[in-house]
Amino acid sequence: MKRYDNSFKEQAVRLVTEQGKSVSIVAKDIGIHENTLYKWIDQYKTHKENAFPGSGNLRPEDEELRKLKKRVADLEMENELLKKVTAIFAKDRK
Template identity: 55%
Template sequence: MSRKRFNNDFKMEAIRLVTELNRSVPSVANDIGVHPNTIYKWIEQYHKDPNTPFVGSGNLKPEEKELRDAKRKISDLEEEIAILKKAITIFTKPPR
């Protein structure tokens, strides 16, 4: 069974129906064809971070992406340093 994917606008509209129009979660869930727990989860995600509530599918929040990129850069630089250290030992050996 495949999972349905809903875009952010769809999720925000469902949240708006519940929070602003005071409709019940089961009523909205029935109207849009999702399980009520799904809407509760969307509302929880929205309340945790209203600016970027629905990240996923490989997308990261800006802070998380910046941290991941910094860690990758550090790893690359450490690898370069290790290579340069090996090169120094090879080129500074006295000739035989």
């Protein structure tokens, strides 16, 4: 699968959105499938400058969501551990 850098994607999108060229012509000229270009256009319209964060990178809002999910999972694990420890101490007091 061929990978395209952010600049390439943005330029292709701008040919359609700013210069008014048709998706089919731009896609054919640059050697990609029309659906790929439509996907890039949708991503660009939705996320603007963060549309194409690059391989292995996340958009800022996605990175924040990932961190929050990890924090929730950590807190849930700590909570379960505390419940077990509390149960153990409750047994020892009897």
